[in-house]
Amino acid sequence: MTDLTHDAMAVKIGHHTSEDAQRRLRRRYAAERRFKYYGIGAICLGLGMLAILLISIGSRAIPALTQNYLTLQIEIPPEPLVASADHNYMQFVEREILSLFPEAVGDFQAQRQIMSIMPFDAAGVISERVLEDVSVLGGERIDVTLQLTDEAQAYVNGEISRSTPEADRRLTDDQMSAIDRLRDDDVIVVQDGRPVLDIAVNLPFYEVVNQSNFQSLANDALYRLFPEVEGRARRDLRAIISPGAGFELRQMILADPGLIGSSVSLEVPLSDEFDQLAKNFVDRDLPEDQRRVNDAQIAYFDGLEEAGLVTSRFNTQFFTAADSRQPELAGIWGALVGSFYTLVVTLLLSFPIGVSAAIYLEEFAPKNRLTDLIEVNINNLAAVPSIVFGLLGLAVFIQFFGLPRSAPLVGGMVLALMTLPTIIIASRAALKAVPPSIREAALGMGASRLQTVTHHVLPLAMPGILTGTIIGMAQALGETAPLLMVGMVAFITSTPEGLTSPATVLPVQIYIWSDAPERGFVAKTSLAIMTLLVFLICMNALAVWLRKRFERRW
């Protein structure tokens, strides 16, 4: 037997140095090289695609980074601000009078009865007072004397009385008793032989000014630049500035009431059509009826530009505002905050639940039919189309539990359902990858199973768990379909303030904008996509950093 093996060995001598062997070796190297080139090719192809994507979206996004503004010298006379709010003053009076009738709270019928003892324009006197001296706004209460209706006066003077049948008089019993009460309180007094209402009212600055028409102040400033334009032609002119001008002006004045009566120089945003014109995206050679700006408007605009009143600046509005119908006012801050709240909910729900589930299944659960079934189902859930989770969220969270629509809370819960399988699967894989010898070592030391897991297994599995979690979160960040189902597709112009306030999220915002007809939204959509990508990159960088940090320990 030894001889035989010896012979067999002898035949093979020189086997590794023969011609044949050399050829085989060369072939092996060639295969290796080929494989390497395929790999490099695949990577280059992928990078190329990515570069094309980024360049095409990025180049379309660039115009959205700037916004054109028109510098206007705006006069802020008190009259339009305080006079245009006549009906408002009546509200303040109403508030004072009704405070004397606490039983009428919530009873609009009764409130109307009480208020109808005064004529509608009774409060006009207040606007006169305010015009005399704007500083009474937001200051002490002011005493005003208001007219009563003729009937009320007649009743006070005793010309009509309750003995007249109610059908024959214009004053109801309720009104009469209201008048009686006011007389008892010395609110209705007789002055110079005439009954009047003498009351102190509070004039909160904010409420008076808030509802005034600020846009018209900006329009007036624009009209002054083109004195020759009059009448209906002014419509074309005022289309140049964005409705955001009035909004900005209001913010300024509310912040600094001292501006009333002065004149300020303000850069107001151009409306979208003119912003496009300023960016040279409007083809001036096109027939007039195919453009959104007519020849007259172009002429006005050119005049403004020649005068050096149009400036282009970085579009901070885009990063600080919520959505708007006007492209020049629309921003992604609202969607970003919405995304943030949604992801916070998602993370807070899916991370602890997912990791606990993974730990239980991997470290504690007995391996039997039931756990096999659970495992199969979790894997299946990972493959369920996300819109199904949206439908589930709609049916369960909103319709059954009655949670609010469009809220980050519900969106986050739906996304948590969607990310759970990802996190569980990743965490289980990470736990499984921890060498069993570590568990044995800990158990052999007399550590309990939970101690073994928390002290030894989990720290080692953490990098993998975190990677899985962040991949899941990144998925959730980019998810649209399930959120459409729970109403997060609504048009929301305010930045969400909490988990239950209506909100939208970045990808849904992109979806909404990509559907909008206004030219300006094209670039805005691209810029929003770039922002989303930046966020995703940040999240992935965070994942890498966390992994490094946890791994560096040992």
Added chain:
Amino acid sequence: MSMTSEIASEPSVSPPPQAESEARAKMTSRGVEVHYGAKRALHGIDVDILQHEVLALIGPSGCGKSTFLRCLNRMNDTIEGCKVTGEMTLDGGNIYDKALDVVQLRARVGMVFQKPNPFPKSIYDNIAYGPRIHGLAGGKEELDGIVQSSLERAGLWEEVKDRLSEPGTGLSGGQQQRLCIARAVAVSPEVILMDEPCSALDPIATAHIEELIDELRVNYTIVIVTHNMQQAARVSQKTAFFHLGDLVEHKETQEIFTNPQDERTQGYITGRYG
């Protein structure tokens, strides 16, 4: 060394000869069978392990030495599909009793595994882990003391005293094994199970571990698996020879090496197979 063995073999109170062996049986095994799934790895093992005694388990690879060792602190519980039947006691109490607390059992019966498996933590934390979870040290100083003495006993102190905060996994294979021994010693178990503790060690470190075993015997009971006949002869009082899942012979070390009864034992210790 002779001093220690003298102390060990001379109990302070000497009960009658027969009762003595009963009383001093730290652990017993009666008809222990182990199945890995359908495969039977141990066939009815009967062994008494006496207090303050070193029992050496020898036998060819795959004969079930590690399996038996793992039965003694129920580490087999962690293996999927492993079933242990028969009776096994520690101080007279059945360790496979449902009411028994495995965590406590493993604290009382420590183990050094065949493959070194330090925690991926610092050298200090490796040793301090057991005392910490079992609340053995009152304060930082006491813990430092336990760490130092454990490392000294495993003969590792001189090598690592300046790098206690470095990872235990960064040590060499032999150092890791000694770290694992120090780790097991640190919780002061009553019984220490060692699965080929010296297989990765050089002769000097081996001698050191053997000295340690001798020293530990004063307070603890030790079961050691070894492939090294000389080592078995040097450190143990009793030797058990396993073969294909059977306990072939179990008696005084002296006797088994000089006068083996079974043919298989003789063949193994003279190196004819294994």
